[in-house]
Amino acid sequence: MESFIFYLFAVVSIASALLxxxxxxPVVSALSxxxxxxxxxxxxxxxxxxxxxxxxxxxxxxxxxxxxxxxxMFLNLRDDALSFDAQGxxxxxxxxxxxxIIVGYFSHLGFKKGVLLLSQNKNPIPENFGTAEAVAEVxxxxxxxxxxxxxxxxxxxxxxxxxxxxxxxx
Amino acid sequence: xxxxxxxxxxxxxxxLFVIGAYGVIIRKNLIIVLMSLxxxxxxxxxxxxxxxxxxxxxxxxxxxxxxxxxxxVEVAVGLALxxxxxxxxxxxxxxxxxxxxx
Amino acid sequence: MDLNxxxxxxxxxxxxxxxxxxxxxxxxxxxxxRNRFKKELFWITALGLLIGFALNLNRFRYTExxxxxxxxxxxxxxxxxxxxxxxxxxxxVISRDYIEKTALKHGEYYALILFSTSGMMLLxxxxxFISLFLCFEIMSVSVYxxxxxxxxxxxxxxxxxxxxxxxxxxxAILLYGIALIYGASGSVFLDxxxxxxxxxxxxxxxxxxxxxxxxVFKIGAxxxxxxxxxxxxxxxxxxxxxxxxxxxxxAFAVFLRVFFEGFxxxxxxxxxxxxxxxxxxxxxxxxxxxxxxxIKRMLAYSSISHAGxxxxxxxxxxxxKELGLSSVLYYLFAYTFMNLGAFGTLAYLSLKDxxxxxxxxxxxxxxxxxxxxxxxxxxxxxxxxxxxxxxFFAKYRVFLSAIRAxxxxxxxxxxxxxxxxxxxxxxxxxxxxxxxxxMEFPAPxxxxxxxxxxxxxxxxxxxxxxxxxxxxxxxxxxxxIP
Numbered sequence: 126m127e128s129f130i131f132y133l134f135a136v137v138s139i140a141s142a143l144l145x146x147x148x149x150x151p152v153v154s155a156l157s158x159x160x161x162x163x164x165x166x167x168x169x170x171x172x173x174x175x176x177x178x179x180x181x182x183x184x185x186x187x188x189x190x191x192x193x194x195x196x197x198m199f200l201n202l203r204d205d206a207l208s209f210d211a212q213g214x215x216x217x218x219x220x221x222x223x224x225x226i227i228v229g230y231f232s233h234l235g236f237k238k239g240v241l242l243l244s245q246n247k248n249p250i251p252e253n254f255g256t257a258e259a260v261a262e263v264x265x266x267x268x269x270x271x272x273x274x275x276x277x278x279x280x281x282x283x284x285x286x287x288x289x290x291x292x293x294x295x
Numbered sequence: 296x297x298x299x300x301x302x303x304x305x306x307x308x309x310x311l312f313v314i315g316a317y318g319v320i321i322r323k324n325l326i327i328v329l330m331s332l333x334x335x336x337x338x339x340x341x342x343x344x345x346x347x348x349x350x351x352x353x354x355x356x357x358x359x360x361x362x363x364x365x366x367x368v369e370v371a372v373g374l375a376l377x378x379x380x381x382x383x384x385x386x387x388x389x390x391x392x393x394x395x396x397x
Numbered sequence: 398m399d400l401n402x403x404x405x406x407x408x409x410x411x412x413x414x415x416x417x418x419x420x421x422x423x424x425x426x427x428x429x430x431r432n433r434f435k436k437e438l439f440w441i442t443a444l445g446l447l448i449g450f451a452l453n454l455n456r457f458r459y460t461e462x463x464x465x466x467x468x469x470x471x472x473x474x475x476x477x478x479x480x481x482x483x484x485x486x487x488x489x490v491i492s493r494d495y496i497e498k499t500a501l502k503h504g505e506y507y508a509l510i511l512f513s514t515s516g517m518m519l520l521x522x523x524x525x526f527i528s529l530f531l532c533f534e535i536m537s538v539s540v541y542x543x544x545x546x547x548x549x550x551x552x553x554x555x556x557x558x559x560x561x562x563x564x565x566x567x568x569a570i571l572l573y574g575i576a577l578i579y580g581a582s583g584s585v586f587l588d589x590x591x592x593x594x595x596x597x598x599x600x601x602x603x604x605x606x607x608x609x610x611x612x613v614f615k616i617g618a619x620x621x622x623x624x625x626x627x628x629x630x631x632x633x634x635x636x637x638x639x640x641x642x643x644x645x646x647x648a649f650a651v652f653l654r655v656f657f658e659g660f661x662x663x664x665x666x667x668x669x670x671x672x673x674x675x676x677x678x679x680x681x682x683x684x685x686x687x688x689x690x691x692i693k694r695m696l697a698y699s700s701i702s703h704a705g706x707x708x709x710x711x712x713x714x715x716x717x718k719e720l721g722l723s724s725v726l727y728y729l730f731a732y733t734f735m736n737l738g739a740f741g742t743l744a745y746l747s748l749k750d751x752x753x754x755x756x757x758x759x760x761x762x763x764x765x766x767x768x769x770x771x772x773x774x775x776x777x778x779x780x781x782x783x784x785x786x787x788x789f790f791a792k793y794r795v796f797l798s799a800i801r802a803x804x805x806x807x808x809x810x811x812x813x814x815x816x817x818x819x820x821x822x823x824x825x826x827x828x829x830x831x832x833x834x835x836m837e838f839p840a841p842x843x844x845x846x847x848x849x850x851x852x853x854x855x856x857x858x859x860x861x862x863x864x865x866x867x868x869x870x871x872x873x874x875x876x877x878i879p
Contacts, residue, residue, distance in 0.1 A: 127298040135307045142311050142334055146318030151326045158330050172348040177356050189370050196374045200381050221317050225310055232309035236302040239600035248351040263353040266398055270464040274531040275364045281512050282368040285542030288505045290375035312573055319566050328562055335569035339576045346580030354585055358527055365534045369565050376545050376558040383551040
């Protein structure tokens with residue numbers, strides 16, 4: 126059952142990722158991106174990362190995607206404003222497939238060896254692995270500084286967006 | 296032990312990473328370029344969480360949360376710049392933005 | 398980590414906190430101040446930076462680690478922080494008049510400079526990948542915004558978006574590399590990664606390669622250097638000066654930290670790659686700079702070749718650890734003075750709606766503004782590496798360490814490049830001193846003139862009496878070598 130869900134959502138996420146990079150219309154791309162991010166969230170649940178899966182849906186598939194779609198709507202792109210990007214997509218996709226097969230093959234070899242090497246000193250999975258409690262414990266105890274740094278990062282982003290995207294151009 | 300070997304998750308993340316990188320390189324529509332960047336960051340997140348599971352270590356989850364924040368910040372600033380450039384040029388084509396030669 | 402340690406660590410990072418706090422104060426004050434007085438926010442910025450500078454000097458007395466090993470506050474950090482703060486301070490002094498001329502926003506600009514600088518400062522001390530990545534992003538995102546800061550100019554906004562897309566691409570590569578290293582070692586701390594390094598494991602090799610690619614982009618070295626001229630040309634002049642100095646030095650700091658502490662097992666391999674990278678970086682930067690008609694673009698290409706010279710020092714440290722590393726540190730210090738000075742002079746000469754960037758724009762400078770022409774001369778001599786300026790001493794140390802470490806070819810290629818570069822730097826002076834005036838020059842701006850005077854005197858005096866600052870670089874490199 127687990128492997129069925131994994132392969133189903135892996136295929137869905139790859140297919141929708143391909144749609145993101147190949148479709149002409151940004152709205153379709155944005156919706157396919159939601160699908161990719163959502164199937165990633167399902168994979169996170171399979172990896173016992175429950176809290177992370179929730180965050181993924183809330184922030185990535187929720188907030189970030191709203192930003193994208195809002196911008197697309199806000200700019201109100203007409204069809205002729207999009208046509209610059211459609212040429213030769215079949216050929217480019219074919220090239221991508223070749224690259225993907227090569228990457229898939231070699232990364233499989235590499236990861237298999239790498240994972241084999243690290244499974245030799247494997248700890249058992251703790252009881253509360255992946256819950257909000259476990260994440261909070263690590264986040265606020267061991268990685269307090271990075272957590273505080275994100276606040277500065279967000280302040281910078283707010284400041285930047287306000288400066289750049291103000292409506293009035295004098 | 297799990298049904299799906301952990302390296303399959305990692306191969307999936309590598310494939311998504313390459314798709315995202317390819318999108319950044321070939322696409323000319325700025326909004327789609329930003330989406331492809333999101334794909335790349337998201338694929339790194341899959342790798343973090345998968346490694347976290349394999350190592351039974353929570354650090355990867357923390358890193359994923361931070362990477363997600365970074366992704367959100369980059370998108371917010373990027374879209375603001377996209378709106379600003381659209382006000383000037385009425386286009387999102389990277390190639391038309393040729394004021395800078397190069 | 399208990400509360401006591403958190404408090405103790407917080408006290409240890411007061412220099413960074415003073416910058417961040419000043420940035421916050423600026424953001425709060427800005428809306429309450431009338432437009433006419435907004436330029437006086439500069440004084441608060443300068444005060445914050447000076448406090449940060451003073452507090453940072455304390456760090457030369459101790460080596461501490463803060464936040465459970467996340468930050469390492471040693472002389473290496475203190476040395477780089479001096480570079481960042483000097484760069485930021487002088488850049489803001491020049492910016493004050495430049496912003497006034499171009500009618501940009503004072504408060505937000507200074508706040509972004511402060512946040513970016515605090516990101517650089519923390520970056521030079523980070524020994525753990527999560528903080529490192531976040532500081533990297535704080536620095537980069539602020540600079541993306543600053544590049545696109547002049548939103549009335551399509552060129553500026555365009556350079557901002559290009560920087561964001563390419564910078565985001567490189568940070569995604571960096572992040573994936575970090576993921577692989579984390580997976581292979583099970584830790585994000587550099588010392589633990591170093592102790593568990595295993596050459597058999599392909600994840601380490603791939604991760605190191607991806608992280609190297611991410612840093613090479615930020616340093617602006619071959620083969621990921623093409624973004625530099627476009628973005629440097631489009632950004633507002635003072636921002637270009639600030640980022641060509643600060644971001645580059647910060648990228649070198651984090652590069653040294655990560656590769657010498659974390660990946661020293663693979664030293665032989667990445668040193669060989671760096672050898673090739675540094676040769677191509679120097680040469681390509683120089684060859685492209687020769688054909689430029691725009692001084693701004695020429696300086697952008699020349700900053701690529703300067704990154705190449707600094708990389709020579711890193712390669713030399715393979716044989717001569719202490720000499721090589723201290724020569725890199727010293728080079729970055731010297732580069733701050735000369736490059737910021739060059740961009741600062743151009744910012745000084747810019748008019749409201751026209752940046753001073755083409756060669757023709759400065760012709761006749763000697764007749765109209767002899768003092769500025771002398772300062773420009775010092776900066777160009779220094780960039781070209783002509784004695785008795787600071788640039789000469791820095792280049793001399795870099796190439797000397799390469800020769801001591803028996804990288805003869807590298808030193809020869811570097812010296813040849815340096816001779817070649819004299820051509821395009823001196824061409825600027827030919828226009829400034831020997832041509833007739835074609836364009837008008839702006840009215841004098843006392844504060845900027847003061848900053849440019851400090852930079853040019855620094856470039857000259859530190860070149861004649863280099864020993865004190867050189868000792869500082871040796872001390873910083875010594876604290877860093879394990």
